[in-house]
Structure formats: structure tokens, C-alpha cells
Amino acid sequence: MNEINVKDQSAVRREKLKQLRQNGNAYPNGDKPNTTISALFERYNELDKTALEAQNTTYHLAGRIMQYRQMGKAAFIHIQDYTGRLQIYLRKQDLPEEEFDQSKTWDLGDIIFVTGHIFKTQKGELSIYSNHVKLLTKSLHPLPDKYHGLTDKEACYRMRYLDLMVNKDTQKRFKVRSKIIQSIRQTLIDADFLEVETPMMHTLAGGATAKPFLTHHNALDIPLYLRIAPELFLKRLVVGGFEKVFEINRNFRNEGISTRHNPEFTMLEFYQAHATYEDLIQLTEQMLEKISMDVSGSTQITYADYELNFKGPYIRMRMSEAVAKFTNHEEHSLHSIDTLKQIAQANQLSIDSDDWGVCLLELFESIVEKKLIQPTFITHYPRSVSPLARVSDDNPELTDRFEFFVAGQEIANGFSELNDPDDQRSRFEMQMKALEAGDDEAMPYDDDYINALEYGLPPTAGEGIGIDRLTMLMTNSTTIRDVILFPTLKRVT
Numbered sequence: 001m002n003e004i005n006v007k008d009q010s011a012v013r014r015e016k017l018k019q020l021r022q023n024g025n026a027y028p029n030g031d032k033p034n035t036t037i038s039a040l041f042e043r044y045n046e047l048d049k050t051a052l053e054a055q056n057t058t059y060h061l062a063g064r065i066m067q068y069r070q071m072g073k074a075a076f077i078h079i080q081d082y083t084g085r086l087q088i089y090l091r092k093q094d095l096p097e098e099e100f101d102q103s104k105t106w107d108l109g110d111i112i113f114v115t116g117h118i119f120k121t122q123k124g125e126l127s128i129y130s131n132h133v134k135l136l137t138k139s140l141h142p143l144p145d146k147y148h149g150l151t152d153k154e155a156c157y158r159m160r161y162l163d164l165m166v167n168k169d170t171q172k173r174f175k176v177r178s179k180i181i182q183s184i185r186q187t188l189i190d191a192d193f194l195e196v197e198t199p200m201m202h203t204l205a206g207g208a209t210a211k212p213f214l215t216h217h218n219a220l221d222i223p224l225y226l227r228i229a230p231e232l233f234l235k236r237l238v239v240g241g242f243e244k245v246f247e248i249n250r251n252f253r254n255e256g257i258s259t260r261h262n263p264e265f266t267m268l269e270f271y272q273a274h275a276t277y278e279d280l281i282q283l284t285e286q287m288l289e290k291i292s293m294d295v296s297g298s299t300q301i302t303y304a305d306y307e308l309n310f311k312g313p314y315i316r317m318r319m320s321e322a323v324a325k326f327t328n329h330e331e332h333s334l335h336s337i338d339t340l341k342q343i344a345q346a347n348q349l350s351i352d353s354d355d356w357g358v359c360l361l362e363l364f365e366s367i368v369e370k371k372l373i374q375p376t377f378i379t380h381y382p383r384s385v386s387p388l389a390r391v392s393d394d395n396p397e398l399t400d401r402f403e404f405f406v407a408g409q410e411i412a413n414g415f416s417e418l419n420d421p422d423d424q425r426s427r428f429e430m431q432m433k434a435l436e437a438g439d440d441e442a443m444p445y446d447d448d449y450i451n452a453l454e455y456g457l458p459p460t461a462g463e464g465i466g467i468d469r470l471t472m473l474m475t476n477s478t479t480i481r482d483v484i485l486f487p488t489l490k491r492v493t
């Protein structure tokens with residue numbers, strides 16, 4: 001459909017709207033459906049024509065016209081509500097004359113109200129035999145071509161309302177996303193976690209190493225940062241006595257946009273007192289196994305070219321063990337920074353830092369991460385790259401931390417929390433030095449959080465799970481924009 005035809009059709013529809021306004025209220029209200037399309041299919045689709053004839057129930061439906069076939073004194077219309085599509089049969093002799101005449105002026109995309117009873121056509125299609133119809137909303141623009149649909153990705157992102165209207169796969173994807181969030185919430189509530197809300201505007205951009213968005217509060221005349229993570233506020237709540245808390249939260253990071261990154265994204269963060277990172281690994285396995293069953297009915301899912309198995313327990317490897325495995329080295333040799341530098345050089349990687357932990361992490365992210373296909377927990381992260389994690393009792397250079405990977409991408413990050421206020425103070429000071437050296441993602445010094453720790457944070461474990469990336473996996477989506485209803489896009493001028 002070319003642009004000229006679209007403009008012509010829109011002009012014709014506006015003329016019809018003009019006539020509707022002259023005849024009365026063009027946008028009537030108060031007509032209420034008493035069922036949904038999916039409910040009718042669930043109740044009647046398996047019945048034969050004879051059984052349906054015995055039904056004498058009148059139904060009221062509302063939906064958008066997706067197909068229209070005029071056949072003289074009769075018409076077949078397919079309408080769509082939020083649960084599915086259903087055929088409506090109109091016959092002139094069964095309707096008030098003005099209603100049937102008006103129906104001939106309807107266009108694809110119009111929203112109508114229908115009253116009638118259920119039946120099946122000669123071909124066995126479940127339908128509504130209508131005795132009353134009414135236009136509720138006039139659509140002023142033509143729908144995309146029914147054979148080609150809305151296929152331009154950019155248009156799908158910018159006009160998500162139209163994408164949802166005509167693309168069933170898009171509708172299904174976001175219904176799955178909703179199921180994922182419901183499943184997560186139910187798992188945590190069943191485990192006696194309390195759902196809470198924390199601020200989205202912070203005076204300090206803390207809780208993660210990321211570049212924040214800056215705004216300004218006029219009344220207080222202070223700069224504020226959009227939340228990059230709720231972590232420090234959630235741990236304050238644990239200090240206060242809420243020992244098991246979670247938040248499904250929106251975060252904002254002023255970073256690049258890619259198939260896996262959107263500046264605004266959704267995270268689950270949860271914290272449990274008197275637990276360790278190993279307890280959260282077990283809870284994560286249970287949660288993800290349940291999510292997989294809830295959305296697909298199986299722990300086996302397909303993502304890209306992979307068949308993923310979400311049945312626990314999952315693979316576990318120390319970070320140094322994983323780097324050793326995928327670079328064909330002995331794990332003990334990786335304790336030498338010279339060895340790490342040699343591995344980097346052999347893999348055409350340039351690492352400027354002389355910090356052992358930074359070098360190990362660089363090798364892991366560049367070489368190993370993309371090779372972790374099946375659900376895998378990577379544990380024992382270096383202390384220098386884990387500013388909020390508790391130091392391991394076995395090795396002061398490592399922390400009780402894990403990250404969770406599937407199909408070559410990080411999905412979750414968790415650790416036993418650092419609850420020693422003096423150690424946390426020194427970590428913040430290290431971050432401040434990095435900030436002064438030009439690292440705009442380093443974490444600021446949070447004096448109030450130190451003060452909270454000094455009142456006493458019980459031994460606690462916490463975790464964050466990226467809901468957008470998890471949805472990508474569960475819906476076999478290759479880009480994060482496909483699982484965010486309104487992704488961040490460059491403004492069209």
C-alpha cells in the first residue's frame with residue numbers, strides 16, 4: 001500500500017467520521033461485553049452444530065474488525081479482542097435496517113459492539129449470529145496489508161500499538177513476558193519475600209558500576225540521578241529488619257544501545273538475610289525451572305540454534321577454572337598476572353590494567369562468556385571487580401559472588417553481601433580513586449550507606465536478574481527491543 005493510497009483512504013475515513021458526528025455521538029460509550037473470544041472458544045469449540053443449536057445464551061462482544069466480506073444481504077466479519085479472533089455473521093433480515101446499512105460503511109480497524117448467539121457455519125467455524133451491531137470507534141487509518149503485515153522492525157518499535165494489533169507473535173511475546181514476571185513474583189512470595197518499592201531518583205548513583213542519567217530537582221535545587229540499581233536501598237531495608245525483600249524495578253544506565261542493551265531496563269533484585277550466595281544459586285535454579293514450565297510447559301526451550309535445558313542443577317565453574325578450560329591452561333597458572341597477559345596477547349587482546357582481577361575478568365568476558373551456552377553459574381569473582389561482595393574466607397583476593405550465563409549472555413549477578421562497614425568503606429575509597437582517574441562508571445562514596453552498615457547488616461545474600469534478557473531467552477528473541485514494549489529510539493525529526 002503506497003503513501004498516496006494511505007492518504008486517500010484516511011481522507012475517506014475522515015469523511016465517514018464527519019457523517020457520524022452529524023448523526024449523533026461518533027464515539028459512544030457504555031456498551032459492555034459479557035464475555036471474551038477465548039472464553040467462547042473454550043466453552044463451545046468442541047461442540048457440534050446440533051449441540052450448539054440447543055444453546056440459547058445471548059453474548060455481547062466488542063472487537064476490532066480485522067477482516068470483512070460483504071455478500072449481498074449478508075456479511076462475514078472477523079473481529080479481534082485481546083484474547084483472540086472470532087467470526088461475526090450479519091444478515092440483513094435479522095438486524096434493524098439502519099444497522100445493516102451502517103455496517104456496509106465500516107472499515108478494517110474499526111471497533112464494533114456485537115450482540116448475538118453462538119453457532120457454527122457449514123465449514124464448522126465457530127461464529128456469532130448477530131442481531132445487533134454498533135460502531136464504537138472509527139479507525140482513521142488503514143491497517144497494514146493483511147498478507148504482508150507490519151514487517152518493518154523500526155515501524156514495529158515506533159508504533160507498537162499497530163504491531164500488537166496485527167502481529168500475533170508480538171502479542172504472544174509480551175504475554176509470555178507477563179507470565180515470567182508473574183512466575184517470579186509468585187516464587188518469591190511463596191518463599192516469604194516481601195515486595196517493596198525504592199526510589200527511582202537518587203542523590204548518589206550507587207549500587208552498580210555504570211554511567212548514570214543526570215537530572216535536576218527544581219524545588220530542592222539539587223542534582224539527582226536516575227536509578228542505576230536499587231541495591232543499596234534494599235540492603236538498608238534488611239538492616240531495618242525486613243529480612244527477605246524483592247523489587248521488580250526499572251533501572252537507567254547512560255550507556256550504549258545494542259541487541260542486549262537498552263538504556264531503560266527491568267531487573268529483579270532480591271535480598272535474604274542469613275543466607276549465602278550458594279543459597280541463592282539454589283533458589284535461582286528453582287525459579288528458572290518454574291518459569292520455563294510456566295511459559296512453555298517444559299524445561300527444554302529453543303533459543304536461536306541452541307536447545308537449552310533449564311532443569312537443575314546447572315553447571316558451576318570458578319572464573320579462573322572457566323578461563324583455564326577455554327584457553328587450555330592449568331588453573332593454578334592463572335594466579336600469575338604475567339600468564340594472564342600472555343594469554344591476552346595470544347588472543348589479540350589489549351589489557352592496560354596491571355590489576356590481576358581486572359585482567360582475569362577481561363579474559364573471561366572476551367574469550368569465555370560467549371561460549372557458555374547451557375545454564376552456567378560462574379563463581380569466585382576477583383575482589384577488585386566486586387566492590388559490594390563479601391571477601392571469600394578461603395582467598396582474600398576473591399569474593400563469594402556468582403554470575404549466571406545462558407546462550408553466551410549474562411542473565412543474573414549475585415553474591416554474599418559485604419556487611420563489614422570498614423571493608424565497604426575501603427572499597428568505596430578504591431572506587432573514588434577510579435572515578436578521579438577518569439572511570440565515569442565507578443561508584444561514588446555513600447556515607448549514609450556506610451552509616452547503615454555500622455548499625456549492623458546481618459549476613460545477607462542478594463541477586464539481580466535481568467528480566468528483559470530472560471524474556472529474550474524464553475521467547476526466542478534475538479534483540480532486546482523485541483521484548484520491551486516501548487524501546488528507546490532516536491527521535492524522528
